[in-house]
Amino acid sequence: MPMAEGGAIAQLMAALHAVGKDNVELVPQEAYQNDADVTISVGGPSLNSASAGILRAGFPRFSIKYPEHIAxxxxxxxSPEITSSGELREDYGFLACSRPRPDKYCIVVCGVWAAGTQMAVSALVAAERKSEIRKRIIGRETFFAVMHGEVRGLAQESVQTVEVRSVGA
Structure with a gap:
C-alpha cells in the first residue's frame, strides 16, 4: 500500500473515532464481507478487490487504466500532470457512494494515484454540515464526486471538489 493511502486510512479512522464511531472494524480486502451497514473501502480497483467489486456493480462507467494512470x-x-522528470504535480480523487441494497451503503475513496485517494478522504472527512457531499451521504444517495488538487512531494494542496454527479435514479 502506498504511504498516502496508509495516511488516508489513518485520517479516516481518526475522524470516525472523533465522532463517536468506536465500533469500526478495519479489515484487509481478503477479509471483506458484504454484510456491514456501511462499508468504506479505501484504494483503487487495481489494489483493492473490495473497491473493484463495489465500483463494478455501482459505477460501471468508471475505470482507471494502469499502468497509464488515467481514469x-x-x-x-x-489524466494527472506528471513532469518530464516523472514528478506527480496534480491528482484526482474520487468518492463513489452507492446503495446496493436498501439496508447497505458503500463508499469507495480512491484516486488515480495514492495522493488522489488521500484527497478524496480529506474531502470526505472535511465535508461541512451543509455541503452537498455531506447531505448526499446522510441521505444515503448514490453519487460520484471528483476532487482535484496539486501534489508537492507527499503533500496535497488546493484540493477542491470539482464535480458531484448523481448516478442512477
Missing amino acids: SYGTTTF
Whole structure:
C-alpha cells in the first residue's frame, strides 16, 4: 500500500473515532464481507478487490487504466500532470457512494494515484454540515464526486471538489 493511502486510512479512522464511531472494524480486502451497514473501502480497483467489486456493480462507467494512470467516467477523462522528470504535480480523487441494497451503503475513496485517494478522504472527512457531499451521504444517495488538487512531494494542496454527479435514479 502506498504511504498516502496508509495516511488516508489513518485520517479516516481518526475522524470516525472523533465522532463517536468506536465500533469500526478495519479489515484487509481478503477479509471483506458484504454484510456491514456501511462499508468504506479505501484504494483503487487495481489494489483493492473490495473497491473493484463495489465500483463494478455501482459505477460501471468508471475505470482507471494502469499502468497509464488515467481514469475515466463515461466520456470524461482524468489524466494527472506528471513532469518530464516523472514528478506527480496534480491528482484526482474520487468518492463513489452507492446503495446496493436498501439496508447497505458503500463508499469507495480512491484516486488515480495514492495522493488522489488521500484527497478524496480529506474531502470526505472535511465535508461541512451543509455541503452537498455531506447531505448526499446522510441521505444515503448514490453519487460520484471528483476532487482535484496539486501534489508537492507527499503533500496535497488546493484540493477542491470539482464535480458531484448523481448516478442512477
